[in-house]
Amino acid sequence: MNAAVSDFSPMTDRDLDWVVEQEGILHAFPWSRGNFADSLAAGHSAWVMRVGASPVAYAVMLMVLDEAHLLNISVAREFQGAKLGTALLRHLLAEARRCGASQFFLEVRPSNSAALALYRSHGLQPIGRRKGYYALREGGREDAIVMRLEL
Numbered sequence: 001m002n003a004a005v006s007d008f009s010p011m012t013d014r015d016l017d018w019v020v021e022q023e024g025i026l027h028a029f030p031w032s033r034g035n036f037a038d039s040l041a042a043g044h045s046a047w048v049m050r051v052g053a054s055p056v057a058y059a060v061m062l063m064v065l066d067e068a069h070l071l072n073i074s075v076a077r078e079f080q081g082a083k084l085g086t087a088l089l090r091h092l093l094a095e096a097r098r099c100g101a102s103q104f105f106l107e108v109r110p111s112n113s114a115a116l117a118l119y120r121s122h123g124l125q126p127i128g129r130r131k132g133y134y135a136l137r138e139g140g141r142e143d144a145i146v147m148r149l150e151l
Contacts, residue, residue: 068096
């Protein structure tokens with residue numbers, strides 16, 4: 001699919017029905033509506049990406065002093081593979097820089113090869129692991145790879 005991004009807009013309460021619906025489709029252990037609402041109330045940098053008028057992706061980033069921490073980045077299944085994750089990540093990195101961040105952090109599942117490739121292609125490097133960070137659908141836990149980019 002060749003989708004043209006037309007807009008990155010701050011996430012609002014009006015976006016939450018769509019975001020929560022997508023979160024449930026995309027993730028075995030989705031964030032709740034309350035998680036997203038709390039992020040908005042806390043003033044996190046939360047974004048919805050649109051193609052035309054249609055939402056296609058979303059992200060939440062926590063800014064603390066000079067650090068940005070990506071908490072959630074997701075592309076609707078029907079738009080995956082169209083480089084929209086790349087566009088959204090570039091937007092987040094630019095926003096982090098604009099807000100004065102000098103470092104960008106995230107955690108990712110070792111089993112999420114597409115996300116790992118995306119992050120590596122933008123210069124993020126593994127700096128550690130968080131043991132048993134993610135729950136697995138079939139039970140048990142999966143480590144998280146902690147990645148960092150100096151901005």
